[in-house]
Amino acid sequence: GESVGLHLPTLSVQEGDNSIINCAYSNSASDYFIWYKQESGKGPQFIIDIRSNMDKRQGQRVTVLLNKTVKHLSLQIAATQPGDSAVYFCAENKVRGGKLIFGQGTELSVKP
Amino acid sequence: SQTIHQWPATLVQPVGSPLSLECTVEGTSNPNLYWYRQAAGRGLQLLFYSVGIGQISSEVPQNLSASRPQDRQFILSSKKLLLSDSGFYLCAWRTGQGNNSPLHFGNGTRLTVT
Numbered sequence: 001g002e003s004v005g006l007h008l009p010t011l012s013v014q015e016g017d018n019s020i021i022n023c024a025y026s027n028s029a030s031d032y033f034i035w036y037k038q039e040s041g042k043g044p045q046f047i048i049d050i051r052s053n054m055d056k057r058q059g060q061r062v063t064v065l066l067n068k069t070v071k072h073l074s075l076q077i078a079a080t081q082p083g084d085s086a087v088y089f090c091a092e093n094k095v096r097g098g099k100l101i102f103g104q105g106t107e108l109s110v111k112p
Numbered sequence: 113s114q115t116i117h118q119w120p121a122t123l124v125q126p127v128g129s130p131l132s133l134e135c136t137v138e139g140t141s142n143p144n145l146y147w148y149r150q151a152a153g154r155g156l157q158l159l160f161y162s163v164g165i166g167q168i169s170s171e172v173p174q175n176l177s178a179s180r181p182q183d184r185q186f187i188l189s190s191k192k193l194l195l196s197d198s199g200f201y202l203c204a205w206r207t208g209q210g211n212n213s214p215l216h217f218g219n220g221t222r223l224t225v226t
Binding site: 031032034042043045046049093100101102103104105 | 154155156158161171202204212214215216217218219220222
């Protein structure tokens with residue numbers, strides 16, 4: 001079935017390094033993608049989104065890259081900080097119905 | 113600005129008891145509303161969504177139901193809880209104007225069925 005999956009369940013980086021979290025999706029008809037950050041015991045927090053007519057979008061310290069050819073989405077975090085430690089989810093928006101499908105998440109751990 | 117409220121934050125209920133979780137949104141009109149469930153260490157599973165008052169779409173057959181009695185109120189219910197209903201329940205909203213907008217989540221209800 002259609003799904004969004006994460007390449008790695010955990011990622012450990014040193015404070016100050018750049019982090020890259022990857023996501024593969026299988027629905028080529030999806031037109032909108034979102035990255036969320038979820039801290040323990042809280043709801044997911046919106047980080048950045050990208051529409052399918054773009055291949056790159058930048059925010060504050062974050063960049064999302066979309067490669068539609070290989071159905072791959074990535075989140076890059078520059079100068080990773082301890083406060084970035086959390087679980088990160090990618091989500092894709094199906095064209096029909098507008099439902100968001102979430103991946104299983106990657107846990108990012110930042111070492112001081 | 114828009115805010116979303118969920119309560120209670122935590123809940124412990126015995127098997128067979130009823131459930132009612134409430135979610136309200138402020139600062140927006142005609143939102144799309146969603147209930148998700150998250151098992152420990154897992155992603156989010158969509159349970160129900162609503163595009164308007166009284167309009168409920170169910171994603172998976174289950175022991176739960178949802179209702180939307182008012183524009184900005186979304187309620188998740190069960191008549192008799194099962195052990196498998198334990199989990200982290202999240203309410204979310206998005207603008208009703210098209211689908212290319214992010215969901216905004218509440219802080220969830222941690223439900224433990226004993």
